[in-house]
Amino acid sequence: MTFQDFNISKPIQEAIQAVGYTSPTPIQREAIPIILSGSDIIGCAQTGTGKTAAFAIPTLELLSKKNRTPKKPKVLVLTPTRELALQVYENFSLYGKKLAVKQVVIYGGVSQHKQVEQLKNGADVIIATPGRLLDLSNQKLLDLSGIDTLILDEADNMLDMGFIHDIKKVLAKIPADRQTLFFSATMPPNIRKFANSILKNPKEINVNPVSSTAAIIEQSVYMVEKTDKTSLLISIIKEQNIQQSLVFTRTKHGADRLVKHLKRANITAMAIHGNKSQGARQKALSDFKKGEIRILVATDIAARGIDIDELPHVVNYELPDVSETYVHRIGRTGRSGKSGIAISFCSSEERNNLVNIQKLIGQTLKTEKYKLSSKKG
Structure with missing residues (x-):
């Protein structure tokens, strides 16, 4: 199977080819068609399996076909750390480089000035850590009312790090009618319970057991x-x-x-x-x-x-x-x-x-x- 087997537009296909990828990984093979269909998803896969591309590629494809308003982002990706937020941002930039899509990365630990200026220029995709996102939203510098796709990346770590209350506050600020993509490397009972509370009839995929470590x-x-x-x-x-x-x-x-x-x-x-x-x-x-x-x-x-x-x-x-x-x-x-x-x-x-x-x-x-x-x- 190749990426050309997916129903993905030419600009994204060309971006994938430019990176040198031809065959999707197991998580990509299973997740991309589900996300393209509009379904919610629980994706469990160990780190290093291509999880970020598994949600970035189909999300960009769906986004490219939507009517967009510059001041109202459509996609929100929540991550537990700044480093992961930057990594996800790089992926969206990479696969969306031939699309007229704007993404902004938001995280704490630095001045908010540059991030605010980027938001003023418009954004379709927001990749953020929960604390800074809420801070900018509470300052009325970011409108989350147009979000129709929510992605939780490394959800287990977000909850382990105590972000559960912040995530619930974010959920209260975005529309309930949305597609939610929930990705995690592990799926202990408390994570599954939380996932089931925010997803609607999700399709579940498991690539490698929860406890698996790479055989190589x-x-x-x-x-x-x-x-x-x-x-x-x-x-x-x-x-x-x-x-x-x-x-x-x-x-x-x-x-x-x-x-x-x-x-x-x-x-x-x-x-x-x-x-x-x-x-x-x-x-x-x-x-x-x-x-x-x-x-x-x-x-x-x-x-x-x-x-x-x-x-x-x-x-x-x-x-x-x-x-x-x-x-x-x-x-x-x-x-x-x-x-x-x-x-x-x-x-x-x-x-x-x-x-x-x-x-x-x-x-x-x-x-x-x-x-x-x-x-x-």
């Missing part, structure tokens, strides 16, 4: 005490000559501290987390993508939206308390059909987390051995 990702774990983790990480990076890796820590302070240790070991590294300014976060991500820094140390919230097709390596410096987060983390590698390696460090305090993760993914991680000398880094 090589996963392993080192049983190592907290005090030895930094030395072990430095040793692994140097001995295995790792040129690029995303390393996850639990806290912002922990991320900054780890970067200092890596730099002392002459390993280029930067941190990305919620306390960093948007400019600093974007620079770190850009430098990492360009290969100018070797290690990007991130917290879970900041890592949402990091989309690097050929990221070879992920390290869980600390195991997450929520097992589903492990699936999100390692999904940063093994994308677009590429292979990937995911290494985890597990201290004695984290053993229960490891047990829960293995139960969720249905497999036992390979335990790696290391010599005492390796720990001295």
